[in-house]
Amino acid sequence: MAEWVEAxxxxxxxxxxxIRFDHGGRTFAIYRSPDDAFFATDGFCTHEKAxxxxxxxxxxxxxxxxHNGRFNYKTGQAKGAPVCVDLKTYRVKVExxxxxxxxx
Amino acid sequence: xxxxxxxxxVGESTRTAIETGLASxxxxxxxxxxxxxxxxxxxxxxxxxxxxxxWIAAILGSAAGIVWFWGSWWVAPFLFVYGVLYGSSSxxxxxxxxxxxxxxTRRMNDVVYHIASFMLMRNPVQWRWxxxxxxxxxxxxxxxxxxxxxxPPDLIKAAxxxxxxxxxxxxxxxxxxxxFGTLSDDEKSYIPEMEQHKAVIAARWHxxxxxxxxxxxxxxxxxIPLVLIxxxxxxxxxxxxxxxxxxxxxxxxxxxxxxxxxxxxxxxPVSRFIYWNMNYHVEHHMFPMVPYHALPKLHELxxxxxxxxxxxxxxxxxxxxxxLLRQLKYEDYYLKxxxxxxxxxxxxxxxxxxxxxxxxx
Numbered sequence: 013m014a015e016w017v018e019a020x021x022x023x024x025x026x027x028x029x030x031i032r033f034d035h036g037g038r039t040f041a042i043y044r045s046p047d048d049a050f051f052a053t054d055g056f057c058t059h060e061k062a063x064x065x066x067x068x069x070x071x072x073x074x075x076x077x078x079h080n081g082r083f084n085y086k087t088g089q090a091k092g093a094p095v096c097v098d099l100k101t102y103r104v105k106v107e108x109x110x111x112x113x114x115x116x
Numbered sequence: 117x118x119x120x121x122x123x124x125x126v127g128e129s130t131r132t133a134i135e136t137g138l139a140s141x142x143x144x145x146x147x148x149x150x151x152x153x154x155x156x157x158x159x160x161x162x163x164x165x166x167x168x169x170x171w172i173a174a175i176l177g178s179a180a181g182i183v184w185f186w187g188s189w190w191v192a193p194f195l196f197v198y199g200v201l202y203g204s205s206s207x208x209x210x211x212x213x214x215x216x217x218x219x220x221t222r223r224m225n226d227v228v229y230h231i232a233s234f235m236l237m238r239n240p241v242q243w244r245w246x247x248x249x250x251x252x253x254x255x256x257x258x259x260x261x262x263x264x265x266x267x268p269p270d271l272i273k274a275a276x277x278x279x280x281x282x283x284x285x286x287x288x289x290x291x292x293x294x295x296f297g298t299l300s301d302d303e304k305s306y307i308p309e310m311e312q313h314k315a316v317i318a319a320r321w322h323x324x325x326x327x328x329x330x331x332x333x334x335x336x337x338x339x340i341p342l343v344l345i346x347x348x349x350x351x352x353x354x355x356x357x358x359x360x361x362x363x364x365x366x367x368x369x370x371x372x373x374x375x376x377x378x379x380x381x382x383x384x385p386v387s388r389f390i391y392w393n394m395n396y397h398v399e400h401h402m403f404p405m406v407p408y409h410a411l412p413k414l415h416e417l418x419x420x421x422x423x424x425x426x427x428x429x430x431x432x433x434x435x436x437x438x439x440l441l442r443q444l445k446y447e448d449y450y451l452k453x454x455x456x457x458x459x460x461x462x463x464x465x466x467x468x469x470x471x472x473x474x475x476x477x
Contacts, residue, residue: 029154060140060252068157068405070220077405079248080216091222093241094248096310 014103015116019052022109030074030085032065035115040102041065042111043085045072050104051085052113058083058090058097121257121369121447123266125302129258133370138256144373144463145402146421156406156414159220163409164212167389168228171209175201179344186340195343199352200390203280206235207356208392208408214244217407218392234322237287237349239294241315242303249306251404255369255377261306265365267447269440277361280353287349294319359383359391362432366439368450373462374401375455380415380425381432398422421460423453 019033025044032055033040039055041064053074057064062078069075074085081095088099103114122129133139148156178201181194210232212218213225233240246261253259265274276282293300297316299307307315326346333341359381368376375398383395394400396411399418406414419425426432435451442449455461 059248066153068154068159070159075216075405077403079251080405082216082222093244093311096308 013116014114016105016112016114019111019113022050022106022111025050025111028069028071030065030067030069032063033113038115039063040113040115041074041085042104042113043069043074045069045086050106050111052102052104052111053083053085053088054100057081057095058099059095064099121267123257123263125258125261125305127258130305131258133253133256133258138370138372139253139259141253141372143254143402144375144460146418146460148403148417152417153403153406156403156410156417158410159217159407160409161220161224163407164218164224164228167392168209170389171201171205182343183340195351198344199348200355201352202235202348203350203352204355204359205390205392206232207360208390208394210236210238210243211247211394212392212408214247215404217405233318234325235348237284237291237322237346239291239315239319239322241311241318242294242299242307245307245311246303251401254374254401255364255367255371257369261302263364263369264361265440267369268444271440271444274361274440277357278354280350280357283353284350291319291322295323355387355390358429359387359395362426362429362436363394363397366436366443366451368452374398375422375459376452376462379432379453380422381429382425382427383429387429420456420458423455423459 017035019035019040019042020031025031025042027044027048028046030041030043033042034055041053041055043051043053045051053064055064056062057076057078059076059081060078062076064074064076066077067075068077069085072084072086073082073091075082076095079094081093082091083089083095083099084091085099086101088101090096090098105112124130175198178194178198182191182198185191185194209218209228213229213232216222216225218228219225230240233243250260250262255263257263273282294316299312299315303315304312329341329345333339362379362381364377364379367379371377378398378401380398381395383391388395392408393411394408396415399406399411399414402418403414426435439449439451
């Protein structure tokens, strides 16, 4: 069941960047792609508990700051060692300048 | 008296590290604004392509010199250059490309990573995982698979490391064992099960090339193929050991602050090319996302928060030697490096080991 929550304002995320969003004891990562679209994933790397929001966004890739593991943040796909488990992704919509994510 | 350290990755120290929260802990990081860090982390193919072209050209040129001058004393300088390029600079290429930071393009990182792994007689799968562990649990006893000098230090072993003999004796039998499908318990502790078969396949590829090289050497009745492939791991490894040993030797273990267990050393430009700026090692451990070519900038930015770097390798070894001698008697002793007044102090937990008694002896 859908549960939309407001994550941040559009302007809170730079282009080709990521920020952290905490809600209900969970941590998410909110991305803004180079073509100005928004995406959301779990906030922690699936390899070890590192905040992806401290990582580097390159095109459609997020690189974990701890061991440089890479994921496609649009699909959640792990792109090779040391990350082997895909990242959970969440639906995103933008309404009235706010980025909403479906955490349901 | 303190308990002896158990460096196995599946032993008592491992259990202790997990129970006390030392394993997979939160580490200290110097504050750097996100915007600045993003700029420092930016990837580019340019610097690594330039350096790799120089590297390969120098390897091929010195190899040609070895073949041309084989049988005369003129071969010596070519062996010297080729040996260091093959047996030492491959380590930094392996390292940076393993992190995926040298090039922006992933495939370029992977190609150089595999070539450098072969040159080093390192299983590319096993070492990718062991290095991930090294970054998670840097110099945590029982967790870090890459502790070069254990305590109490074995000084004969440390001296022999410069000849490459010990590493060769470890690396080659390890590859043979892995090629026959056997991984050790330590290796299994950090290579995920789903990746273990890849380690076996990689070892088989490496062994196939070595067998082919030996076959060519026999067919040609010449040492040259072996001097070019395999043996540089012996005669060219000294620079890698000279620079690499300084990364952590004599400093603290079982702490969660890289300023305490890692060393930055200023080095000459040639060594920095061979070592790809890994002399900025505190900076690298704190921020492994920053590519080698941006480390000098990062160093300038955060040096107010780090111990003063050693001004030379010679200085660093002179500083380390008495520490190693003291560790022969008191393995808990380590060099606690002073922070400048501008730095944030070391945290108390894990870091307040009483080294006063050992220091006084």
